[in-house]
Amino acid sequence: MSQKLPVLVTGGAGYIGSHAVLALKDAGWPVAVIDNLTTGFRFAVPEGVPLYEGDIADADLLARIFAEQGIKAVMHFAGSIIVPESVSDPLKYYSNNTAKSRALIEAAVRAGVPHFIFSSTAATYGVPEVSPVQEDSPRVPINPYGMSKLMTEIMLGDVAKAHPLNFCALRYFNVAGADPLARTGQSTAGATHLIKVAVEAALGKRARVEVFGTDFATPDGTGVRDYIHVSDLANAHVLALEALVEQPDRSLTMNCGYGQGYSVLEVLDAVDRVTNQKIERVLSPRRAGDADSLISDNARIKATLPWVPKYADLDTIVQHALAWERKLSEVRET
Numbered sequence: 001m002s003q004k005l006p007v008l009v010t011g012g013a014g015y016i017g018s019h020a021v022l023a024l025k026d027a028g029w030p031v032a033v034i035d036n037l038t039t040g041f042r043f044a045v046p047e048g049v050p051l052y053e054g055d056i057a058d059a060d061l062l063a064r065i066f067a068e069q070g071i072k073a074v075m076h077f078a079g080s081i082i083v084p085e086s087v088s089d090p091l092k093y094y095s096n097n098t099a100k101s102r103a104l105i106e107a108a109v110r111a112g113v114p115h116f117i118f119s120s121t122a123a124t125y126g127v128p129e130v131s132p133v134q135e136d137s138p139r140v141p142i143n144p145y146g147m148s149k150l151m152t153e154i155m156l157g158d159v160a161k162a163h164p165l166n167f168c169a170l171r172y173f174n175v176a177g178a179d180p181l182a183r184t185g186q187s188t189a190g191a192t193h194l195i196k197v198a199v200e201a202a203l204g205k206r207a208r209v210e211v212f213g214t215d216f217a218t219p220d221g222t223g224v225r226d227y228i229h230v231s232d233l234a235n236a237h238v239l240a241l242e243a244l245v246e247q248p249d250r251s252l253t254m255n256c257g258y259g260q261g262y263s264v265l266e267v268l269d270a271v272d273r274v275t276n277q278k279i280e281r282v283l284s285p286r287r288a289g290d291a292d293s294l295i296s297d298n299a300r301i302k303a304t305l306p307w308v309p310k311y312a313d314l315d316t317i318v319q320h321a322l323a324w325e326r327k328l329s330e331v332r333e334t
Contacts, residue, residue, distance in 0.1 A: 011078030013040025023234035066111035073115035086145035097148035132297035173226035173257035177317040178324030185324025213286025222264035226257035229311035257296025
């Protein structure tokens with residue numbers, strides 16, 4: 001078992017970041033959070049975890065956090081994640097996801113932080129010709145979101161060759177669900193993730209769910225995606241950190257998914273099953289750049305880490321998302 005070093009989680013008040021904070025804390029790692037709270041929530045940071053409200057490009061603030069907390073590892077989740085917005089406002093994405101990541105990496109190098117885990121994305125692959133997708137598949141992003149993340153991966157690779165820093169880039173597929181104990185979940189208003197949208201519709205927060213495209217080359221004509229439970233994903237980050245600490249000369253790049261896909265209609269059927277009601281579906285034209293199928297080849301992460309997913313079941317993912325959505329309604333009403 002590796003030594004448990006103090007970890008700084010950027011974007012730790014956001015959806016995936018807050019689950020990573022819980023996973024680290026549950027596993028006994030000392031943890032602190034930096035978040036500017038533009039899309040994160042103060043309530044998502046557990047009691048007793050230091051929260052620094054600020055920007056990851058603030059070199060003076062980062063230097064102070066690294067010193068005060070004795071930080072030896074960074075888990076980097078802060079950034080912008082809405083693909084259509086990246087197309088309409090690319091400079092925002094190259095600022096938030098690339099330029100600010102560069103500033104964060106520089107601050108980590110300057111402070112002698114030896115380990116860095118990066119929240120990357122399957123969007124770095126663009127529209128893959130082959131699915132399931134392997135890590136060495138061509139990386140040809142089709143939008144600024146994917147490109148901004150790929151540029152950060154490239155930076156980390158170059159920095160790791162020049163400085164005593166190793167890194168792990170985890171490329172996520174479709175993250176969904178919520179903490180099984182309902183301590184945190186996806187809280188952003190107007191979120192675009194299908195399962196979040198569907199459980200909102202099931203609870204009457206939306207009138208219907210729009211299905212974008214019914215003419216994909218898939219069994220039912222709707223897009224197929226690999227949905228991974230956010231708590232399994234958070235656990236993968238903790239195991240990746242242990243791997244970096246145990247082998248400081250090694251860096252890693254790995255897909256995070258279950259290697260199994262579900263179509264949009266199959267997801268909506270699962271929500272209907274779990275809630276015992278029928279969501280209204282509106283069939284719309286497909287969106288530009290949507291792949292027919294995007295499924296991970298997860299052989300590498302399973303061979304590299306002792307990662308055994310606990311929640312690789314679509315109905316379970318929906319149940320946890322629904323439980324959090326109900327709790328979120330109560331939180332907002334109090």
